[in-house]
Amino acid sequence: MTVTGLHAADLSFRPIKAGDLPALAALWHEAWRAGHVSFAPPELTVARTQERFLARLQPFAGGGLVAWLDGAIAGFAYWDGAELDQFHVGANARGTGLAARLMAAAEAAMAADGVTSAHLFCAEGNTRAHRFYQKAGWRDAGLEATRVSDGAGGWLPVTCHRFVKELACA
Template sequence: MSKNAPTPTFRPIEESDLLALALLWHEAWRAGHLALAAPELVEARTPDRFLNRLKPFAGNGIVALGADGEPDGFVYWDGPELDQFHISERARGTGLASELMRRAEEAMAGVGITSAHLFCAEGNARAYRFYQKAGWRDQGVEGTKVSDGLGGWLPTACHRFTKELARR
């Protein structure tokens, strides 16, 4: 964390966080994907649809709260897949992402996950650089499908990153 940044509070995601996390996710997704995504995916990625997708996250994952109590980032994993990782605009460049990633990796390892993976949309340069800096290894681009938020799936190209997690 940078010296000037207030120390965030980290805790499990709670149901009461979901609306604020949906708004954060919407903003972060648009910052990283708007220029890359198919028009139908951009249209489908509304705050309400992010909120609907977040419902299973309550009780799982980690939220980082700023000094004002508002979420500055969150991470969610599903088994060995680090499924979602988002930082608010105001917290980018503060070191929060590195600390949140460290905590997520530690928590995953703490439940016995030793080999993790994540997907990064091809062309999302900022996220790509961050994952590399955090020690994740790019295994190449593969075609995958992402939720359209309506129960369907859209094809997309993603880098598949992997990382061996330290056993605790």
């Protein structure tokens, strides 16, 4: 499907439900691998299993947004306060325009929650996501050293771009 082929009737958004979590874990696992495997430390790649993504998704039920395209889950966004914590689009929906519409819906929902200044983190090396966030109007505020769980109780260093965007409150 092309950008011009994506019609409002084909696409819908709603809060994430508990029943969505297995499909979202599969989507997140695939999307993470597509965006990170080429540069992530091998220990992190091993730790990022579909089962671990499913466990991480448990608190998301009832929040965020899931995108449905042609009757199937095609992406999701989840925020925690002012941080857009997760934003992923499935392989079958990349290049369709869905990501831009999901981002606009997530930004509008965050603004409706009273968020005026949002931020997100994008791993250094995830060039596709970096380009998308810039195109969506997010400003790269620079690199930050952070750490992520290795899945075994330890932590691995990761460098991320911190993106910021002012949101118009609804």
